[in-house]
Every structure is written in C-alpha cells, then in structure tokens.
Amino acid sequence: MPPRISVVIPAYNEAPSIGLVLDALPRETLHEIIVVDNASTDATADAARRHGARVVRESRRGYGSACLRGMAEMDNPDIVVFLDADFSDYPEEIDLLLEPILQGEKDFVLGSRMIKPGSQAALLPQARYGNKLAVFLIRLFFGHRFTDLGPFRAIRREALDAIAMCDTNFGWTVEMQIKAVRKGLRIAEVPVSYRDRVGVSKITGTVSGTLKAGTKIIYTIFKYLWAGK
Numbered sequence: 001m002p003p004r005i006s007v008v009i010p011a012y013n014e015a016p017s018i019g020l021v022l023d024a025l026p027r028e029t030l031h032e033i034i035v036v037d038n039a040s041t042d043a044t045a046d047a048a049r050r051h052g053a054r055v056v057r058e059s060r061r062g063y064g065s066a067c068l069r070g071m072a073e074m075d076n077p078d079i080v081v082f083l084d085a086d087f088s089d090y091p092e093e094i095d096l097l098l099e100p101i102l103q104g105e106k107d108f109v110l111g112s113r114m115i116k117p118g119s120q121a122a123l124l125p126q127a128r129y130g131n132k133l134a135v136f137l138i139r140l141f142f143g144h145r146f147t148d149l150g151p152f153r154a155i156r157r158e159a160l161d162a163i164a165m166c167d168t169n170f171g172w173t174v175e176m177q178i179k180a181v182r183k184g185l186r187i188a189e190v191p192v193s194y195r196d197r198v199g200v201s202k203i204t205g206t207v208s209g210t211l212k213a214g215t216k217i218i219y220t221i222f223k224y225l226w227a228g229k
Contacts, residue, residue: 012038
C-alpha cells in the first residue's frame with residue numbers, strides 16, 4: 001500500500017492565494033488536503049473548496065490552533081505535511097520533504113528557506129534576523145543546529161503524536177522543532193524555494209505582528225528550556 005500523506009494548510013484571509021497553493025500540489029501522491037479556515041472574513045473557504053480541498057473551520061484564531069484542528073480532522077495518515085496558504089513556498093517541492101521519510105531515513109523534515117540565497121532574499125529582514133536569533137538559541141540550549149523555522153515541513157504521524165503539540169499561535173513551529181530534538185527524532189533540513197507571498201503577511205508585515213511573533217517564539221524557547229525534559 002502506498003503511504004497515506006495528509007497536507008494541512010492553515011489559512012486566514014487567503015482567498016487570493018489558496019487556489020494557487022492547491023493547484024500546485026501533486027494531487028496524485030496525496031491522500032488528502034485539508035484547508036483549515038481560521039475564522040476568515042473573506043472567501044478563503046469557498047476558494048479552497050473550488051480547488052478541491054476539504055475545508056474545516058477553526059473559530060479560535062491562531063496559527064497553532066488551525067494546525068491542531070487540521071490534525072484532529074486527518075484521516076489516519078502515515079505522514080503529515082504542513083504548508084502555508086500564502087503561496088510563498090513552492091508546493092510542488094513537497095517531494096523534497098517527503099523523500100527522506102519515505103526512504104525510512106528521517107522522521108521530521110524541515111524545508112529551509114535560509115539555504116538558497118534567492119529564497120533567503122525573499123524573506124523580510126525582520127524574518128531573517130528573527131530566524132537567526134531563534135535557531136541560535138535552539139542550538140545553544142538544545143544542541144541541534146537548525147537554519148530556519150520555516151512553515152513547510154513533513155513529519156511521520158507516529159512522531160507527530162509523540163511530540164504532543166499544544167501551542168495555539170506563533171510558538172507552533174519552534175515548539176515542534178524543540179520537541180523533535182528532545183524526543184530524539186531523526187531530523188533533516190532540505191533547501192526549498194521561497195518567494196514574496198501573495199498579499200501582506202499578517203505577522204512580519206506589521207510591526208505589532210512582528211513583535212508578538214518574536215516575543216512568543218523567544219518565550220517558547222525559554223519555556224522548554226526551563227521545563228527540562
């Protein structure tokens with residue numbers, strides 16, 4: 001039997017881009033595509049349905065809340081892929097993340113935007129500097145060298161269950177990476193392409209969003225440092 005691959009796409013007011021994301025995914029290799037409408041006020045849900053996704057709604061705002069809802073709705077996958085809805089990543093590169101898991105070599109694969117110079121250049125300066133600080137702290141405190149906190153990532157379902165994700169907002173990505181290290185998961189980073197997103201980022205596109213996200217990410221790192229194992 002081929003592996004069952006579920007793609008979870010959290011989306012908040014991404015009507016202009018969600019169809020582009022869905023159309024770029026290689027449907028023939030995927031078991032299901034779940035778009036989590038995170039209380040959008042635009043036509044995100046309708047656009048996602050038109051482009052063939054299963055849409056579920058999460059009324060509690062927050063990136064992590066949307067990801068958790070998507071996980072709760074999955075149909076017994078072997079591998080879970082998380083992907084943003086803004087078309088900044090290249091969905092057709094999903095095989096780059098899946099291959100090390102399908103070969104039985106890795107449990108968790110992160111798509112890094114910080115390896116290819118062109119991809120790194122597409123990140124806003126505040127995102128680049130924030131990433132560098134966060135991965136430096138992870139390396140310092142937890143002993144693993146990441147290059148990015150990128151949202152494009154794949155993980156075996158058993159590994160995802162084992163790390164027991166719980167963050168409901170901006171700490172989601174760094175929580176997953178710290179817990180993956182602490183659980184001894186076999187981790188890899190692969191270089192992925194990245195471009196300017198469609199529309200304005202709800203996080204790094206505003207001063208308040210950048211400050212909130214940065215504060216929560218740093219808080220999450222120290223939270224798990226102080227919590228021990």
